[in-house]
Amino acid sequence: MFGPLIRFLGATDDDDDGVRRKQQQIQALGAYLGRVQLATASRRRVVESVRQVAEVVVWSDRRSPALLDAVLAAALPQSLLRLLTDARITPDHPIAAAVTVQVLQTLGIVLDGATSTRFIDALLGTNDFVNRLITAPVDLRSDEVLAYYAALLKALALRLTPANIHLFIRQEPQAFPLFAAAAALFDHEDSMVRVAVRAVTLS
Numbered sequence: 001m002f003g004p005l006i007r008f009l010g011a012t013d014d015d016d017d018g019v020r021r022k023q024q025q026i027q028a029l030g031a032y033l034g035r036v037q038l039a040t041a042s043r044r045r046v047v048e049s050v051r052q053v054a055e056v057v058v059w060s061d062r063r064s065p066a067l068l069d070a071v072l073a074a075a076l077p078q079s080l081l082r083l084l085t086d087a088r089i090t091p092d093h094p095i096a097a098a099v100t101v102q103v104l105q106t107l108g109i110v111l112d113g114a115t116s117t118r119f120i121d122a123l124l125g126t127n128d129f130v131n132r133l134i135t136a137p138v139d140l141r142s143d144e145v146l147a148y149y150a151a152l153l154k155a156l157a158l159r160l161t162p163a164n165i166h167l168f169i170r171q172e173p174q175a176f177p178l179f180a181a182a183a184a185l186f187d188h189e190d191s192m193v194r195v196a197v198r199a200v201t202l203s
Contacts, residue, residue: 019064026056026067030074038086043095050080050102054109061114068119077123080107081133088137097145100138104148107133111155120159125167130156134177143190150196153182157203 032049053076060067071077080103087096087103114120124130134156140146156178160168168178182200185193 019067022056022059022064022067023070025052026060026070026074026076029053029056030076030079033079033083034075036083038083038095038099041095043098046083046095047098047102050083050099050106053080054106054113057110058113061116061119065116065119068114068116072119072122072126077107077110077129078127081129081136084133084136084138088139097139097142100142100145101148104138104145104152108148108152108155111152111159121164121167124156124159124164128170130167131170131175131177134181146185146188146190146193150185150193153178154196154199157182157200160203 029049029052032045033053036046036049038046053071057068057071057076060071083099084103087100110123111120134153138145138149140149156168160178169176178200182197185197186201188194188197
């Protein structure tokens with residue numbers, strides 16, 4: 001689902017100036033996304049900033065893997081997770097749906113596109129990120145949101161390994177949110193959703 005976008009985002013210059021620009025971009029995104037409030041924010045700026053997170057992660061993964069640490073240090077994934085929650089709190093706000101879709105798409109691109117296992121495991125394991133993401137209160141009544149959410153579940157399942165399965169298990173109370181989320185959509189009327197969630201249950 002995200003392949004063409006990943007190839008496009010990774011195909012940019014890799015000179016020293018490019019690395020510096022990306023580092024500055026990561027810092028700027030961290031500062032903005034860490035404080036933005038959807039109730040008063042510009043739809044265009046929020047959506048574009050979220051989109052740029054996918055860009056900097058894929059670029060860094062391909063061109064300068066050391067910058068992936070800067071992505072984590074800037075708490076960009078946590079900021080995206082906060083935006084999902086904020087969008088659900090204000091579902092009738094004009095930008096809520098657009099932000100939700102862009103966050104889900106961006107995280108799907110990151111999971112599909114990043115080749116650094118160390119980065120992915122650090123991402124998923126930070127503050128129970130993976131399970132907080134799976135259980136984030138997104139509005140699945142929207143067909144577009146549902147499609148990206150199902151694709152995200154599939155992308156997460158493809159990252160599941162014997163070495164990192166502990167990141168997907170909640171101890172208190174004990175639960176496996178990825179499987180529970182997929183099971184809840186197992187007999188959904190949309191065939192694409194069913195295909196995605198069945199891939200999760202078979203992983």
